[in-house]
Amino acid sequence: MSYRSPSQDNDKRPLCGNESKDTEGQCRPRKRKNVAESVSKTKLGQLFLRWYDEILVFFRTLAVSLDPLFFYVPVIKEDKKCIGLNKVLWNTAVVSRSVIDVVFLVHFVVKFMIRPHKREKGPRLLRSIMFKVLVILPIPQVVMPIIFSEMRRTKSSNITILNSVILLQYGPRVYHIYQQWKKLIRKKESKDKASQWFKASWNLSLYILAGHVLGAFWYFFSTQRLAACWHKACEIHGVEISFNCDHSFRNLSFLDDFCPIDTPNPSTFDFGIFLEARQSGSLESTNYLPKAFYCFWWGMRNLSSFGSNLQTSSYIWENIFALGISIFGLLLFLYFIGNLQIFMEWRTTKQQKWRKRQYNLKLWMSNHGFDRTARKEIIDYIGKSYKADEDVNVETIIPHLPTKLRRAVNHHFCFKLLKEVSFITACPFEDILIE
Template sequence: MNHRQEKFVRFQDWNSERSSDRNFPYNDRARWRKVGMISNELHKVLECGSRRIKSILQALNSCLSCLLARSLGSEKKMLDPQGPFLQKWNKIFVLSCVIAVSLDPLFFYIPVIDNDNKCLHLDRKMEVTASVLRSITDIFYLLHIVLQFRTGFIAPSSRVFGRGVLIEDAWEIAKRYLSSYFLIDILAVLPLPQVVILVVIPRLRGARSLNTKNLLKFVVFFQYIPRLLRVYPLYKEVTRTSGILTETAWAGAAFNLFLYMLASHVLGAFWYLFSIERESTCWQRACGNSSACHHASLYCDDDHTGFKTLLNSSCPIETPNATVFDFGIFHDALQSGVVESMDFPQKFFYCFWWGLQNLSSLGQNLQTSTYVWEICFAVFISIAGLVLFSFLIGNMQTYLQSTTIRLEEMRVKRRDAEQWMSHRLLPEHLRERIRRYEQYKWQETRGVDEENLIHNLPKDLRRDIKRHLCLALLMRVPMFEKMDEQLLDALCDRLRPVLYTENSFIVREGDPVDEMLFIMRGKLLTVTTNGGRTGFFNADYLKAGDFCGEELLTWALDPHLSNNLPISTRTVQALSEVEAFALVADDLKFVASQFRRLHSKQLRHTFRFYSQQWRTWAACFIQAAWRRHCRKKLEESLREEENRLQDALARGSGSSPSLGATIYASRFAANALRALRRNTSKKARMADRISPILLQKPAEPDFTAEDK
C-alpha cells in the first residue's frame, strides 16, 4: 500500500544547481519559472499557516481572558507579580522553557541516510514525536502570553518608599507588555518547525525538495534564538521574587552543569545535521560531474534509481581520501553509521558524547577541512566550551569555598587555641578538655553563631523560632506543663543554647547560682553533701527533660529578693556531652516580675515535687521522722516491760518469792541494764549524727506582703 510507505526526500544546498546545468534539459527561463512556482507555493502555504495560527491564538486569548475575567471577578483584580500563584507559574514556565530548548534540536535528527541506495529520507516516527513534544511546550508559551496581559506591575516612580504601587489598568499592562517581550514570545511560540515538517516538506517533490534542507535548518535555528533569549530574564525574575534556583552555590553549579550538558546536546545535533549536509554536498558534486546522474535521483522516492558505484567512488567513507573529498570533522559520523541508524537512542547518545567530548576539550582534537563553515563551527565549539567551562568551574569553586570556609575558620581557631595553650603552659588534661569542647561545639553548630543569628531577626519571627526550638523542651519539664502560652513565649525568648563536654562541672556546691538549666540532651550527676558535713551524701542523675539550678527560681519568685545570688546546694557534673538551654538570673527575675502567675500555689507545689533540693530535704525529713518513730517505739516497749515487772513484784510481795520469779527478775534486770547502757552510748553517737542529717528546709517565698 502506498499510504504505508515512508516519504523520502533528498536535501540539497540552494547553490548546488550552479554547476549542474547540463543535468537538466531545461533552459534558464524554465528553471526560473519553476523556482517562482516553488516560491509562490511556499508563500501560500506559509500565509495560510500564519492565518490559522493567528485565528487559534485569538481564540485562545479570548477564551482564556474570559475565564480569567470570570475567576477574578472584575478588571481591578489583576494578578500580583509577587503573588504565590505567579511565583509558582514562573517556576513552571522556566522549567518548560528549558525543556523546550532541549527538545528543539530533536528536529535535526529527522533526516536519515539510506546507505544501500545512496539517498536521503525522513524518519516519520521522529517527525511525529518531535512535533508533538514541541506542541506541548508551545501550550505553556500561549498560557504565559495570556497571563502577561492579566499581570500587574509596580510603577517605577512609586518605588521611592516601600513596596510601590501596583498598576492594575488593563491598557497600561498591555502597552507595557507589547513594548517589551511580546514580540519575542510570539516568535518563540510560532509552530514553524511543525508546519515545515508536516505541511511544507510532504508537498515538495523531486528537484523542488532541494530547498527543504536549508528550510528546516534555518527555521529551527531562527526560533531557537528567541527561546534562549526568553529564558534568562525569566530566570532573573524568578530569582528576584522567590529567591530560588541559584541563590545557593550548589544550585548555581548544578545549573551551569545543566547548561554544559545542554550545549553538548545542541552541538551533537548540529554535528549530525551538518554531517548529512556534507555528504549531500559530495553527492551533488559527484552528480554534477557525471552526465548520467540526476539530482532528483538523490532522494528516496518511489521512482528512485541509485548511483551507488559512482557515489561510493566519488565520496569514499570507508577509506577516506582527502584529495577526492575531505569530510573533516564530520567523517566520524559518516564512518560510524550513526547517520544511517533509525535507532534514536543510539544516535542521540553518540552525538551527545561527541558534543560533550569536544566541548570539554575546547575542540582541540578536531581535524577540520578547508571548508569555511566547518571551520566556523569548530571555532564556535572552542569558544562555547571555553565560556561554559569557565562558568562551570567558577560556580564549582564557589560551591566548594562556601562549604569549606567554615572548616577553614575552625582550623584557624584551633591553631590559635593551640598556640595560646602552649604559650600559657596549660597542662595536658586542660588542653584535652578545650579541644573536646571546640570539637563538640563545631559538631553541633557547624560554626554558625546561632544566638547572634536569631537575635538579628524581627521579634515575631524570633519568637516563632524560639517556640520551635524550645517549646517542646519546656513542655517536657513538669513545672511548665500548665503555664499559659504568653508565659511560655516569654521564657522561650530568653533561653539561650549552651554546650558542656563530658566530665565538666556545670556548678559546684557552695558556688553562686547564676543560671537555670533545662537539659535537652545528655546525662548529668547531681551530688550534695549538705555543706561538706561528715556522714551525709546524696546523689541522683539528671536526663533530658530535667532541670537544675532551681535555687535561682526560688530567689526570683521572692518579692523581697536581695541582690546576692543564691548559693548552690548541689554539685552538677556532666557525664556525657550535654546540650541544654540556659535561663540567666536577670532574665528569670524579669519574667517572674512581669508574670505574677508564676506565684500560683499549684505551680509552687509542682516546683517542690520536681526540685532536687526539696526532694533531698523531704528524704532527710522522712528519715529523721522514721528514726524518731523507731526510738519512740523502743521506749514504749521498755516501759511495758518495766510495768510488767513491777506488777509481778507487787503480786509476789505478800509471800516469799518463788524461784521462777527470782530468775525472771534477775533476767529483766540484766536486760534492762544492758539496754540502758546501749541506748546511752547510741544517744551519744546519734547526737552527733542527727544534726547534719537534718537538712535546713529550702527557702520558700513569702507572698503575704504582696497579697496585702
C-alpha cells in the same frame, strides 16, 4: 424658610455608579479584584504562584532539550542512495513542540493578566512582545519539511538560509532560559546548602543540555554534507535525480566512487568533522536512542576539549560550527569556574564564621567557669540547632536549651548567689528553688 424632603437630599447626592460610598457618603472607586488575588486564595493557587518561576524554567529547559528531535528525523539509506524520514520521531517532535508552544502562549497571556503592574511600557514593551512571539512561533514545524525537501531535490541552494532561520529562533529560546534562571537566582538569593546544591545541579544540567544540542546539530549537518556530496557527484556526471526514497531502483554506483565511506578522498569532497558520523553508521540507523547517545557523546567530548581535536575541511560553515563549539565550551568552562569560586568563597566564609562563633562561645564559657562536660553539650546543641553563618547570642539561648542542660546552666549561674543567703543554705531543696 423652605423645607427639603429627604428624597430631594438624596437626589443631590452624587451618584456613584460603579463606585462605592465611604462613611461620609463620598464616592470612592471600587477595588478591582486582581486575578492573582483570586488565584492565591486557594491552597493550590498559592502553591502554583510560589513555584511559578521554577515551573517556567523547567518548561523552557524541556523545550530546548526536545527541539533536537527534529534534527534526528532524516535517515540516510546507503543501499538506495536516498534520504528517508523517521515519521514516528517526526510526529513525536511536532506534538511535543506544539504542547510546549501552547504552554508558552498561556504564560504570555497570564503574564499580562496576573501581573499588570509589572508590564513594560513603550518601546520596551514592543521589544518584549516581539521577543516572546519569536520564541513561540512554530518555525521548526514549518521550516524543517522545507529543509528535508531541499536535501532530496536535484539541486539544493537554500539549505544555508533555512539553517539560519532555525538558529535564529534557537538563540532566543536559549536566552529565555538564562533570563528566567537569573530571575530565579535573584528570587532565591540564599547561601544555604539547598540553594548551593540547586545551583550545582543547574550547572550540570546546562552542560549536559549543551552537549545534547551540539550532538544533534552535528548529526543534522552530517546528513546535509552527505546530500551535498551526492548533489556534487550528480552535477559532475550530468545526472538530474531526486534522492527521495519513494523512487524505484536506480543505478547510482558512481556515488560510491565519488563519496566513499571507508577510503574518503578529500580532493573530491572533504567531509571534515562530519566523516565520523557516516563511518559510525549513525546516519543509517533508525533506532533513535543509540544514535542520540552517540551524538551526545560526540558533543560532550568536543565541548569539554573546546573542539581542539576537530579536523575540519575548508568548508566555511563547518569551520563556523567548530568555532562555535570552541567558544561555547570556553564560556561554559569560565561560567563553571566562576560559580565554583563563589561556592568556595561561601564555604570559606561559613567556616570562618563557625570558628569565630566557637571561639566566642568557648571564651564565654571559660569566663563563667563551665566544666568540660557542659561546654561540650552546649557546643553540640548550638551546632545542631543553628546554621553555621547564623549569629548566636549565648546569653539569650539559655531558655531554649534542653531541660537537663538548662538546669545545669541555671545551677551553675545561680547556685553561688543563692548560697550566700542564709535561709537558702539551710534549705534541703536547693534544686527546686533554683528551678
